[in-house]
Amino acid sequence: MNRSKIVAILTGAISILLALVYLIVVQLLDFRGEMKPAPMTGQLPLVVISQSK
Template sequence: MNRSKLVAIITGAISVILAIAYLILVQLLDYRDMKPAPISQFEQAPEIICQFWQIDKTVKL
């Protein structure tokens, strides 16, 4: 077996291993228990925006 064929086989094997590892990682991340963010975090955003842009808080965003 010549050297270029051996390099091609090794490269292909590495590619398959990386692809399988990626699929396993995606499956593990997909099965996590995703909880929504607490409501208190959503209420802080307009206040921070008002402070940054110096907007009057009586104005509805």
């Protein structure tokens, strides 16, 4: 086998490995459940001060 074929096979194997790792990470993040917004309690109220002349 010449060098270019070895490089092509190695590059393809790395690409497939990265794709599988990506799919596993996405599945793990998806198992965490539905994304819900953070609760609004505990935040300070917004105060707007305006000056008029």
